[in-house]
Amino acid sequence: MPGEPLAHTPAATDAVLRRLSGYAPLAADEAALLRQVTARPVPVPARTELVRDGEAAPRPQVLLEGWACRQRLLADGRRQIVVVLLPGDLIGLDQRRRPLPFGSVATLTPAQICEAGALRDAADGGRTCGKAAGKETGLAAALRQAREMEEIWLVNQVVRLGRQTAYERVAHFLLELRERLAAVDRVQENRFSFPITQEVLADALGLSVVHMNRTMQQLRRDGLVEQRATAITLRDVPALVSIADYTGTGDTGIPRA
């Protein structure tokens, strides 16, 4: 994998804070907590397992920079990437009870990771007890929303894999990436960093590398996308939306007062 300079975008507010505050308004102390959690990112090389298969209690972590994925391997080596994880995404904040046969989580590119154990309480639904009991805190609401987004990505993935052609799958996937990356401010004029190999893409979309390649080329020839180095531009979003029957994830990326 080529260098991918981990562009610490100038304006890169911390992706986690950016994303969560887009889901629900955060109190000052909640924002401070997040900033504290993400203060000391640990660099991790590509192809590193962050959560091992069947691990008893995966440590909560946060992906600050770089791409990762949840994946599952079949006995004969076939790999399916279940979801791609992007900057600002959370890892292992749910399912902390039993060791679940969930597959593993691994980086796809060099990445910046933070331990996020401090978010566990909030993620557990932390609500104000006492007189205001029942009112969810902003952070808890945001984390809930983040969890729900991940379920939406899963559903999208199921529909892509189950009922769409290769061409449609790629279009749909690219639109989803664009929307998710926009929520953390990493899209400019439909152009965003695209640091994964076609092999990874193929494993995410249930295709062979060869066919993945054919399909990307077709999209380029049709003038729908343009790829240069490790960045991609969606040249005709409406066309892509129509091809992919894309309905969005409801994630506008617009912070709500």
Added chain:
Amino acid sequence: MPGEPLAHTPAATDAVLRRLSGYAPLAADEAALLRQVTARPVPVPARTELVRDGEAAPRPQVLLEGWACRQRLLADGRRQIVVVLLPGDLIGLDQRRRPLPFGSVATLTPAQICEAGALRDAADGGRTCGKAAGKETGLAAALRQAREMEEIWLVNQVVRLGRQTAYERVAHFLLELRERLAAVDRVQENRFSFPITQEVLADALGLSVVHMNRTMQQLRRDGLVEQRATAITLRDVPALVSIADYTGTGDTGIPRA
């Protein structure tokens, strides 16, 4: 769809209670709450929408008898069933915040449904406030587990659709059904009621009806399954497990003291 007599199994403890108490020990009052919720099931015919696409705040419901599914339709009519829902499964207990582009929930057979708004508080992580704050109640833990199971089913579905052949998919799916139905006491000697048409199966497994039919026949010819009327028997579970590379869902169905 033929009659499917909705076999109110003699020993049929309420499926919901059966399932949830398998996930975590329930206090007496929690069990009572569940019994109360499921006291007056409402019969619903097959092919009824329980949650409409994009519905603002789906009412929490509980499936007592019959099969249902979460599904998504593409513009041109293609349908993908995202998860199949079985007796004891919960509907709409999460994602209550925003209208999410989630697809719809519909019955696949005649079914018995209960409103389950009463479970919302518990599902929200209801923990004992006051001195014992932080300790999750049994019911909350069970509901959390139920939510996590649904995510596992989704992951399984992704792997099936993305990386398995038709033959493997069906084997894997049948094993998952067996495990889930066993958790609500509806499996006897690897035999269980199987009230869905091949068309539904095809939409769940991302196949055409015709190929679904070919594949079922192959499984029968190979002596792996036996179908009679609306019931199916898995004749060689180890073989199926090996074919499907099935690792289980961690749902043992064994109530834990």
Added chain:
DNA sequence: CCGGCCGCTTAACCTGTGTTGAAGCAGGGC
């Protein structure tokens, strides 16, 4: 500066699965 590795691309060929269309078959309603 060179060699090797990795990722991308191409080509030829093969096969699993989709499509179309039509024939059996069974149950339920009238």
Added chain:
DNA sequence: GCCCTGCTTCAACACAGGTTAAGCGGCCGG
């Protein structure tokens, strides 16, 4: 008892996508 409807089954054909194998270019390490 008979027809209608919905489900299964079958056959012929079409095609999307998988497989194998080989070449090419850039980057990195020596």
